[in-house]
Amino acid sequence: MGSIFNLQQVVNGLQLGSIYALIALGYTMVYGIVRLINFAHGDFFMIGAYAAYGAFFLFNAVLGGSGLPMAGIALVLAMAASGGVALLTNRLAYKPLRYKPKLSSLITAIGVSMLIEYLFSAIPFIGPSFRAFPDILPSRPIQIGPNATISTHALIDIGVAAVLMIGLTVLVRHTALGKAMRAVSQDKDAAKLMGIDVEKVIAWTFLIGGSFAGAAGLLAGMTYPRIFPFMGILPGLKAFIAAVLGGIGNIPGAVLGAYIMGVAETFATAYNSLLGEGIAFAILIVVLLVRPRGILGEKSADKI
Amino acid sequence: MKRTLSIVALAMLVALALVSCAPKGPAEIVIGGVGPVSGEAATFGKSTQEGCELAVEEWNAKGGVLGQQIKLVYEDDKGDAAEGAAVWTKLIQQDKVVAIVGTVMSKVSLAGAPISEQYGVPMISPTSTNPSVTFADGKLREFVFRACFIDPFQGTVGAKFAFDDLGARKAAAIFDVGNDYTKGLSEFFRDTFIALGGEIVAFEAHATGATDFKAQLTKIVQAKPDVVYISDYYNDVALIAKQLRELGFTGPLVGGDGWDSPDLVKLGGEAVENGFFTNHYSKDDTRPEVQDFVKKYTAKFGAAPDALATLAYDAMNIMLDAISRAGSTEGVKIRDALKATDFAAVSGRTMFDEQHNPVKAAAIIEIKGGQQVYRTTVAP
Numbered sequence: 235m236g237s238i239f240n241l242q243q244v245v246n247g248l249q250l251g252s253i254y255a256l257i258a259l260g261y262t263m264v265y266g267i268v269r270l271i272n273f274a275h276g277d278f279f280m281i282g283a284y285a286a287y288g289a290f291f292l293f294n295a296v297l298g299g300s301g302l303p304m305a306g307i308a309l310v311l312a313m314a315a316s317g318g319v320a321l322l323t324n325r326l327a328y329k330p331l332r333y334k335p336k337l338s339s340l341i342t343a344i345g346v347s348m349l350i351e352y353l354f355s356a357i358p359f360i361g362p363s364f365r366a367f368p369d370i371l372p373s374r375p376i377q378i379g380p381n382a383t384i385s386t387h388a389l390i391d392i393g394v395a396a397v398l399m400i401g402l403t404v405l406v407r408h409t410a411l412g413k414a415m416r417a418v419s420q421d422k423d424a425a426k427l428m429g430i431d432v433e434k435v436i437a438w439t440f441l442i443g444g445s446f447a448g449a450a451g452l453l454a455g456m457t458y459p460r461i462f463p464f465m466g467i468l469p470g471l472k473a474f475i476a477a478v479l480g481g482i483g484n485i486p487g488a489v490l491g492a493y494i495m496g497v498a499e500t501f502a503t504a505y506n507s508l509l510g511e512g513i514a515f516a517i518l519i520v521v522l523l524v525r526p527r528g529i530l531g532e533k534s535a536d537k538i
Numbered sequence: 539m540k541r542t543l544s545i546v547a548l549a550m551l552v553a554l555a556l557v558s559c560a561p562k563g564p565a566e567i568v569i570g571g572v573g574p575v576s577g578e579a580a581t582f583g584k585s586t587q588e589g590c591e592l593a594v595e596e597w598n599a600k601g602g603v604l605g606q607q608i609k610l611v612y613e614d615d616k617g618d619a620a621e622g623a624a625v626w627t628k629l630i631q632q633d634k635v636v637a638i639v640g641t642v643m644s645k646v647s648l649a650g651a652p653i654s655e656q657y658g659v660p661m662i663s664p665t666s667t668n669p670s671v672t673f674a675d676g677k678l679r680e681f682v683f684r685a686c687f688i689d690p691f692q693g694t695v696g697a698k699f700a701f702d703d704l705g706a707r708k709a710a711a712i713f714d715v716g717n718d719y720t721k722g723l724s725e726f727f728r729d730t731f732i733a734l735g736g737e738i739v740a741f742e743a744h745a746t747g748a749t750d751f752k753a754q755l756t757k758i759v760q761a762k763p764d765v766v767y768i769s770d771y772y773n774d775v776a777l778i779a780k781q782l783r784e785l786g787f788t789g790p791l792v793g794g795d796g797w798d799s800p801d802l803v804k805l806g807g808e809a810v811e812n813g814f815f816t817n818h819y820s821k822d823d824t825r826p827e828v829q830d831f832v833k834k835y836t837a838k839f840g841a842a843p844d845a846l847a848t849l850a851y852d853a854m855n856i857m858l859d860a861i862s863r864a865g866s867t868e869g870v871k872i873r874d875a876l877k878a879t880d881f882a883a884v885s886g887r888t889m890f891d892e893q894h895n896p897v898k899a900a901a902i903i904e905i906k907g908g909q910q911v912y913r914t915t916v917a918p
Contacts, residue, residue, distance in 0.1 A: 366776075383785060456752075460773055460805055502753075507744060
């Protein structure tokens with residue numbers, strides 16, 4: 235039992251949870267504002283990883299390949315690329331369907347997801363096969379206990395996730411945009427009557443949510459240095475479950491759900507390596523049966 | 539109409555009689571060769587053909603077999619099972635081959651094997667690794683052999699190497715639960731390691747397509763193994779190795795021929811250093827058989843032989859050796875001689891087990907300074 239429930243496994247779970255959390259935030263924000271489950275969100279994560287990969291080759295000569303400046307530029311580019319694609323997706327695919335039946339947007343989201351995945355596989359310099367993600371910040375283990383180490387990658391994953399999440403909280407609580415976001419999520423029509431440009435708020439939401447997924451893409455690329463166009467599917471699904479677990483539409487809930495998922499998955503895998511992959515889906519079923527609105531979710535009737 | 543038909547039939551009979559009465563040419567023994575010379579695996583077929591040709595040429599220069607020259611009839615199976623079956627029938631019925639060396643792909647060999655079995659014409663596949671080529675539905679195919687070791691066997695050799703050469707006494711293993719190849723390797727590794735007197739401290743599975751292995755690897759690292767056996771393909775191996783190193787494991791890693799890709803080092807970087815894997819053969823092996831073959835092959839074909847050329851060369855030599863020991867071209871006698879094979883092949887001294895799989899040494903390749911370096915050869 236000692237090798238299952240211990241400090242090292244908690245660290246492992248937190249690291250995994252940080253990446254889920256960054257993806258889950260985008261899911262939950264978009265759902266909170268437009269009541270859309272954006273299934274293409276996992277692909278924004280993949281785009282972030284490829285943008286960081288591209289940044290490495292663009293700036294390799296100038297910055298010498300690895301180190302903090304390189305990682306900084308990769309982070310900015312990853313967030314910009316994913317945010318930009320999210321914005322574009324909203325403008326081209328979701329906006330025309332805004333006041334159509336919800337099912338149309340949901341199916342469109344699945345279509346957009348497949349379009350991005352197969353488009354990336356078809357582009358010759360990306361292609362469908364695995365690519366080795368460059369070692370932008372070489373990782374080394376730091377001893378934190380008799381039987382536990384934390385890698386610098388894990389610290390970065392947890393740190394970047396924490397900083398971005400705090401930034402988002404400040405934005406939502408203390409800025410005019412945040413107030414507008416909260417207003418739109420409560421009542422779109424009333425917000426419009428109060429003079430809020432609803433479409434602008436939605437666009438900002440996609441931009442921020444997408445850029446968080448992009449940051450997660452860079453972190454995942456560094457931590458698990460193997461990227462391919464379909465890498466977003468499984469993390470996307472799990473982050474979605476995390477958002478449902480925490481209460482979809484609720485920002486702190488998504489983070490809480492993601493960390494619970496990360497730790498639960500790690501413990502389950504350690505207990506029995508075949509169980510781990512299934513635990514996420516088991517959690518989803520239990521949540522939907524026992525508490526459909528999630529841990530921190532508000533009471534609301536319609537969920538897709 | 540009836541008359542024309544009977545004339546045609548008569549003509550055919552006469553032609554047949556003429557053919558069978560035709561004076562026999564100089565006595566020669568016909569051996570069939572099969573490989574995918576065209577199609578998706580064309581380089582495999584070409585290498586295999588070249589290996590066979592070189593072996594036949596050498597035997598003929600020494601006077602052939604049973605005092606007769608050897609004639610090689612090489613056919614293209616195009617990497618297709620139906621094509622393979624047609625070619626097999628053609629070689630046996632039309633060319634009257636006494637034995638067949640072929641073919642590369644398991645799925646094609648599986649089409650040829652029942653035909654060899656039906657006509658009692660012995661065959662050796664140089665590279666088909668699927669166990670059911672020689673042993674299907676709980677029944678041995680009496681006339682079918684192979685020159686390469688089957689996949690799980692690598693686990694056995696890996697365990698021996700870890701125990702004897704690396705001096706490991708405690709080992710852990712991780713494998714992909716959705717892949718018979720990696721699962722088989724790990725299971726054979728475990729069984730052999732325990733049989734040698736070692737201890738398996740952790741035996742962990744992972745899901746296909748997983749990228750985070752830390753939960754399992756933490757368990758492995760905390761069990762303090764001397765060596766970790768990773769039976770996955772290179773891209774999973776790289777991720778697992780990286781995460782193992784991050785968790786503080788510095789010991790050696792061992793795996794199978796799924797590691798054999800330049801991408802292993804690209805993805806894994808320093809994490810795969812101190813890694814070792816089993817492979818069919820290494821051209822850097824210093825044994826005289828290997829160096830002699832590499833020299834002859836390079837002189838004839840202008841490039842160093844790959845594993846396929848080597849295994850085809852070995853398969854042809856094993857077959858001709860069996861015919862010579864059988865003292866006859868009768869299928870049953872060749873088969874019995876094949877069963878008793880003990881041949882110093884390029885890829886290692888070869889014997890057959892009761893399922894007609896070769897029992898022979900494997901090459902161990904080390905990852906050193908980002909390069910694949912020949913380390914040693916391990917006999918089972």
